[in-house]
Amino acid sequence: MFKLMGNKRLFILLVAIMVFIAVMGFTLGGRGGVSWPEKFVADTVAFGQGLIYKPVRSVAGFFEDIRMLKIIYEENRTLRLTLAQYARDTARLNDLQAQNERLKEALEFTERQKNADNYKYHIAEVIGVSPDPYNSTVKINLGERDGMKTDMAVVTVDGLIGRIVRVTPFTSNVQLITDLNGVEGTKAISATVKDSETDSFGMIESYDKENGLLVMTKIDPGDKQLGEGDTVITSGLGELFPHGLVIGTVVSRDVGQFGLTYNAMVKPAAQFTKLREVFVVEVPEN
Structure with missing residues (x-):
């Protein structure tokens, strides 16, 4: 009985070897096409690869897009900072150029005044403006330390x-001539016409805010010198404002x-808006 079973196993082994050799010969031999089992296996593998590749590719593309967005964000952030710095530098340059032009005008102004009178002009910077519309200062x-006086x-x-x-040790308050409408402490301006000082006289006592004009009153009816287009200056007769300061045009x-x-x-x-640099007039004592 055991001998019969051993022969049966040997027989099965020999058949398996023969089938294996036949398959090897079949696959190694030349053939014109692909068998259907190979097609099935190839299609199955390709389909499986497609199922895996597409999601993997999508996930990889998603992370790549995130990486690119981060790079673009950093580039935009750097660009915005650069543009902001450029805007600040441009504004500062424009401000310096404007200041340079104002100082050139100031220098020319002081040179002209040296030839016109013997006043001393102290250049000052405006550091504050009163928000009170009824108190233009x-x-x-x-x-005081700079010699300023009321x-x-x-x-x-x-x-x-x-x-x-008003004067403090380090600053001074300046009341504008647009505040001549009866405000406490205001004083009228004695005025005349340039080049006709001995023939014209008047008092500037108020300001027409609606039209932006100073009102000159008490002009002698016989005064034929004062007319439209004339330059009005301080006369110096009021002993407050020195002679020769330009006030405006009739x-x-x-x-x-x-x-x-x-x-x-x-x-x-x-101009009374956007004041930057002004001059305080010091009249030398006789």
Whole structure:
């Protein structure tokens, strides 16, 4: 019985070897096409690879897009910082150029004034502006230690803007001439016409805020010198503002109250907004 079983196993082994050799010969031999089992296996493997590759490719592409977005974000951030720095540098350069132009005008102004009078001009920087619309004042960075005193006239390169009304050791408050409408502490400006100082006289006592014009009153009806287009300057007769400071230009002349005197509307020569540098006028003591 055991012998029969051993022969059976040997027989099965021989058959398996013969089948294996036949398959090897079949696969190694030349053939014109691919068998259907090979096609099935190849298609199955390709389908499986496709199922795996597509998600993997999508995930890889997703992370690649994230990496590219991060790179673009960093580049944009760097670009924004560069543009911001460029804008700051450009603004600073423009401000320096504007300041340089203003200082050139200031230098030319002081040179002209040296030839016109013997006043001393202290250049000051405006460091503050009053927010009160009924109290037009500005603060400058010169004070008692710089020789500033109350009632000193203050001008720009264009013309008179006001006078000092308060002094501290390091700063001074300047009341603008646009505040001449009966505000406590304001003083009228004695004025005349340039090149006709001995023939013209008037007082600037108020400011027409609606039209932006100074009102010159008490003009003698016999004064034929003052007319439209004339330059009005300080006369120096009021002993407050020194003689010769430009105030503005006459734009009209009308009969005053009761017809006894004339009034004139004067356009200020100076600008009262965006004040940067101003000059405090010091009159040498005789």
